[in-house]
Structures are given as structure tokens and as C-alpha cells.
Amino acid sequence: MPFDYHEAFSRNLGWVTQTEQEILRNKRIAIAGMGGVGGSHLLTLTRLGIGEFNLADFDRFELANFNRQAGANTANLGRNKLDVMIEMAQAINPDLRLGQFPAGVDGHNLDAFLDGVDLYVDSLDFFAIDIRRAVFAACYAKGIPAITAAPLGMGAAVLCFFPGQMSFDEYFLLEGQPREEQALRFMLGLAPNPQQLAYLADASRVDLEAGKGPSTPMACELCAGFAGTYALKILLARGAVPAAPRGIHFDAYRNRLVTTWRPWGNANPIQRLGLAIARRRIKSGLTVAAGDRQPHARPIERILNLARWAPSGDNDQPWRFELVDDHHVRIHGRDTRAWCVYDLDGTSSQLALGALLETLRIAATAEGMRAEHALDPDAPEHSPLIDVRLRPDDSLTPDALLPFITARATQRKPFSSRPLSDRQKLALEQAVGGGFSVRWIEGSAGRRQMAKLLFHNAHIRLATPEAYRVHRQNIEWGVQFSERHIPEGALGVDVATRRIMRWALQSWSRVQFLNRFLAGTWLPRLQMDWRTGLGCAAHFVIVADKPLLTIEDYLAAGGAMQRFWLEATRRGLQLQPEMTPLIFSRYVAQSRTFTSIAAEQSLAETLAGQLAQLLGDSGNTLQRVYMGRVGFGPAPQSRSVRPPLETLFINSPGK
16 A cells, blocks of 8 residues: 555644645654663654654664664664664654754764754753764754753653753753763753652662663653644744743652753753752762672572662671682671670571571572571581582472562551451461461551550660660661661651651650650651551461571571562562561560669560560570561662672682
């Protein structure tokens, strides 16, 4: 069938007139860059019926383009982006009249690139600042309107620059700034209300210095929609188009459309403040997950790189790795009983080591290996040594819990109270394996009882100097992620409470003053214990069939805990440990004094009895493994992460 322009684009009619469609057919648009947004711009504008383009790109398609670029697929790997996108556009309209610039745009061909152009649509790489400035300056001098639509998160921010109005350079003020600052100013200038930062899951993926950042396909398509709409309005002189310093930013994730106005552009005082905040927000996470991006060529290193994500109390990571050979690693454990009140006889650290071993076992299945461990009987109890050997096993398939190792996290904010289904509870009960079972405290009455118990236990946590010493060193303030502690943002309390806590934890005397005269425990307890105790599907207690008496018992219990947690993550559930009632009740059961504050020791004895009554197991204190809450809710935006693998070796991994 021969191509017929009028038939091909007849469904545009109604939104445009026949005359307007013919005008669009005879307009020429310049697009520099056929990558993330450029390819989508070209195809959208071609389907709009634009008949002429000047197109520039020197790059080739690679795997890293697959998540967002219109021409990126296995058939086009290694091919020139310009060639591919021209083929795709001409498959829509074979009559396109094209100017091709396969070497890209530079100072030598800029005049030719903009010759006869009615509109420029910016599609250059986000970090290609110098050539972008040159193109916009040339457009301004030649009287060519220019649109830049930036994919930000899961939305699009659009600015338009018109002859005789504010120019690109006047708005962004990039002259003389270092590369990283230019990228930051460009980003915030595009989006003065940076909605996307609210859900940035891993700030380490934003590397302004290296010129790299995360992207989504949704944002690129939204950019094409915005740019196509404004191109229509500009080329047909139809309807108002906001010109810089006015812009528009739609974020689909936030369900928000905002119009922005920044007189004087980045020189605006509000904008200057926003730049300062954005610098801190992005730089706070620049090193997070750096270890994940480093190549781990050997299977044993890939296994350990996943194993290090096992949970531990306050992200303390009581382990180091000694590589013996490619199939043998010795784990050097340590406990924190000497200074941490929550590590009674080192048992909390032993649970963490058990979680590490289980995570290592799961990770090994990805390499077709079986992990077997043996505890060194001669090692001191406070510094256990565990030999792990990896044995190839062709019968193994990757464990179903494998993909959720790094996704597992602690969420300290309230969940939905929607109950778990019987199927979900059964899956969690089966996950703990033989020798363990799960008890549930659920329903509104059960959640209220548990919330009350947690609320009172939290008083002990917040009013004893022994716990204060732990909290003071295990919270990292002012960060979204922490490699070795709990980040401030993950505490589960509001900003005002965090500020009070940060001030108080500078000294024990401040804590005492706050508690004595200003009811200092109430705000954190209400938010961290009462509210969350009510806000969940259920509370759970993992129980062993027999008392936990040896290190091996606690290692096995830690494995059961980790399987439960990973299965919860697999089921889309959030989880928060609630260990203080169990720990304090163990002190009481053993007639051990854990605090110099007699009233708090007495309160612990009372609460231990209430916990036993709630669980119906007054004589089984040493069989309780782990306690927490579980339910439906959003993933945490702030969390503990892990240091790079190489920092956890006690010897060089190459030896």
C-alpha cells in the first residue's frame, strides 16, 4: 500500500485542523541527541505529522540504554543511534525530509544544524552542559524558540526559552561553575520544586561528578508528551506557553503537577536556598552501595557480597571475613556484650551470625554451591570462629529467597492494620523451618495489648544510662543511609522529635533533664512504640521447640529469623524487630541486674510477667527467639546499608 500522509495522520484532525496539519508537515524541528528523550521526541513529533527534522547524534546503542531509549533493543546493540532512529521515523513517514549530523553537534556545524529550523527540542545528555549552552545561545541569537524537557524520577520538567525573553544562560547561571555544580544548577533550575528527591531510593546512584544518574522509561515518555504538546502550540501559535523563568513539572509518582516561577532564575534567593539543600540531600548518599557496584569476579566474593546484607543489632555487623581459598572462608565473629545492654551474653550477636550463615547459604545457591559451616570449639565464646566451605552441587537451584536479600529492611513507621491472610501466615510459619514455630498476636485487642507492653518497655530503653550509651553511638545523624549504624531518617519519628533526641543524646545529663522536667520519653514512645504497635497486621514471636542454650542453638535460631524476614519481604510485607521485651525478660528470668536504675529494673520484672501472660508461655523464656511486627506498608526511604565488601576482609581477598 503506498504511503499517504493525509491518511496516516488523519486521526490528529479534530485536535488540529486540516490547515494546521499541513502547517506542521512543513515545519522543521532540530533535535540534538537520539538517546533517552531524543528518540521518543522524534517518534512523537513524527506521529504528530512534523515533516522535516535536523537530527544529530554520534553515539551507539548499548545495554545500559535498554531501560529508557526508544531504539534500544538486542537487534540494535552497537548500531548508531541516529541510523536506528531515522529508520524508525521513516517507517512511520517515508516522506520525511531530514538533515543528518552523525558526528553530533559542535561549534563547527552548529549553524548548519540550526539552518532553516523553526524550533529546537533539546535532547542532549543531561550532563552535556557545554554544548547545551552553545546550542541554546545560538537559538537565542537566531530567534529560534527552544524547549528542554528533562526526565526527573518518574516525571518531567519543562522549560521554554523564547527570543527576546530570559535566555538559557541568564536563567541557569552556569558560567564559571565546576562540572558538578553545573549539573546541580541545571537540575534544580529545571525543577525548582524537586519532587523526585522525595522518593529517590538510592542517592549513591546520582554521581554528578562522573556524569551519571538513574532514569526511568516513564519519565522519558512523559517528556515526549510535554515537548510534543508545546511544539504544537509554538509552531501553530496556538495557546499560551510558559516561558522561563516560568516552568512546569509533573511527577506521576507524587500525583502532582506544579507550575514554577523563579524570577532571576538560579539567582533567586529561594533558589539559592534550594541549591544548598539539594547539595546536602544528594551528597548524603553518594557512597551508599558503592560496594555493590564493584566487580566481584570470583564466586566466593559474589556470595559474600550478598551475605554481608544479613541483619544485625543496630547494623553493628559483628563479623569479618578471612578468605582461605576459593571454597573456604573463615568468619571471625565478635559480640558486643561488654558495652551493649541489648546483647545479653552475646546472644543477639549470635543470632546475627546465624542470619549471616543463612544468608550466605542462600547466596551460594546462585553459584550452584552448597554452604556448610562448622563452629571452632576452641574459639572463645565472645569471639566465635566459623569455617564455611562451599561445595559444588549440580542439583541445586537458586533459592527462592535469593532476590530479596538486599531488599529486606527495617521499617519503623506504622503499617496498615489490614490482617494477614491465612496463606501469608502459613508461608511465614513454614519459612522458619523445623525446630521452630511462630506465635501471632493479632486483632485490635491483641495489637493494643502489645502496643501497651512496648510503650512501657520503651521507658526502660529511654531512661537507663546503659541503654543511653548504646543509642548515643549507634545513631548516625543527618543521613538517609548509614553503612554501620542506624540513620536518623530511619528512626520512625518526626523531624521535631529527631531534633530533640539529637540534642538530648549529647549527654546523659541532658537526657535526665528532659525526662524529669519535660516528659522526654513520651514523644519517642508514642511514635516509635505505641503508634507502631497499633499500626501493623500482627505481632509475631518465633519460638524454638527447646531452650536456646548453646551458640549453635542461637546460630540456628538466627537462620530461622532470617528466613522469616526474607519470606515476609518476598510477600511484599514490611517488618520491624521488637526485641527489647524479650531481652529484658531474659535478664529477669536469670535474676540478672542490667541497670543501675532500680525503678526500671522493677518495671522490667513487671513487664516480663505481662509478656509471659500475653504469650501464654511463662516458663519458656529461653525458647523465645525473635519478636517483631509485620504488615503492609511502603518500603523505607531511609535505611541501614552495608560497607563495601573489601572493608570486611581481615586479609586481602586476592590472597
